[in-house]
Amino acid sequence: MTIAIGPFMLDNPVALAPMAGVTDLPFRKLCRSMGAGYVVGEMLASDPSLRKTRKSRLRGVHLEEPSPRAVQIVGWDPATMADAAKYNVDQGASIIDINMGCPAKKVCQRYAGSALLDQERLVAKILEAVVNAVDAPVTLKIRTGVSPQNRNGVNIARIAEGAGIQALAVHGRTRACKYIGEVEYTTIREICNAVAIPVFANGDINTVDQAAWVLNHTKASGVMIGRRAHGAPWFPGQVASFIRTGNVLPAPTLEMQLEYVLHHLNAMYDFYGAEQGVRIARKHIKWYAGRLPRQDIINSELFRCETPEAQLDQVSELYHQQDRFTKIRLPHCHRKLYEHPLRAREKEGKAQPRTENSSQVLTPIGKTDKSTLQAWSDQSPSKNVSVRL
């Protein structure tokens, strides 16, 4: 199964959903390295007065991210959104995604995100303006409609295709449903029947079987996975493997998970700086911890760490405790494998003074991560999962 967005041929049809506060550069890179076929960044305000803020800079284009770099913009004014698209393409975005799926109050009060779905003429104007402003492919993320009484997703999809949108992602709830109730895939199927452009089906895909069922039922070109990837950046890769081979790639061992988590934490300290990195890492640690077998032995201190050093130590301890209290064994050598980078430097007498930006004192454990990720790839029954770093 292949899927192309404009000139970009994706490795597989499994996308990581854009999630504000979650799908930052470190998480996107991790998911992609573990097999996600496509990733989309966090929504970015179109308002030009916000461009220079730290938040916008962090959410914007990062040229070190492999192509295609998909930047999602949110707004309500066609000219402003067209300008935002152009600005982001000039910065290096390969694909512009437009958010018409977010029900968050902050977005909807300003008549953006999914609030636009009941303004079909305005939707057309926005899409045409953005498509005409850039050479890059433009994609659209929507819900199935305004409300269960007005599921106008098919109309919106046709408008999108007519305006030159090159792919759609459809969350199987209406705007009014927010995140409540069951996802329905029937409207997604109707949308897939109505348009020829690729459609990603999205919403509550929590198992590999369910992903395969959704693809079959909706005839979508791909699936998009959001919350199920929290604390499990390998999940989109597992889905991709299942779709390709029919074999279920086992979840990484506890040892491998620890490697990924340490890698992820270091990447966050590097990206945000120590102070903010530690704060942002807390929610990811909660998600990782929430997927471990022995919830009863998790020490809540873990979620209150104030420094990278403490956080790395606590996380390492967390996995080793799980190891002691479960039958899952972390190889003994793992303790040697993990040594706090600062401590290692101190031992060598090369410790540097602490600075605000931890990237200057903490080195990501990139090497071990690479080999371990490869090992995960190798344990696939088909040995077919491509892990790119």
Ligand SMILES: Cc1cc2nc3c(=O)[nH]c(=O)nc-3n(C[C@H](O)[C@H](O)[C@H](O)COP(=O)(O)O)c2cc1C
């Ligand atoms: C924390 C969070 C942040 C989100 N932020 C965005 C966003 O920035 N842009 C967007 O289009 N959708 C956003 N969404 C919606 C997701 O992309 C996705 O459509 C939704 O979570 C349903 O998929 P899931 O059931 O696989 O999580 C967000 C969802 C969550 C949970």
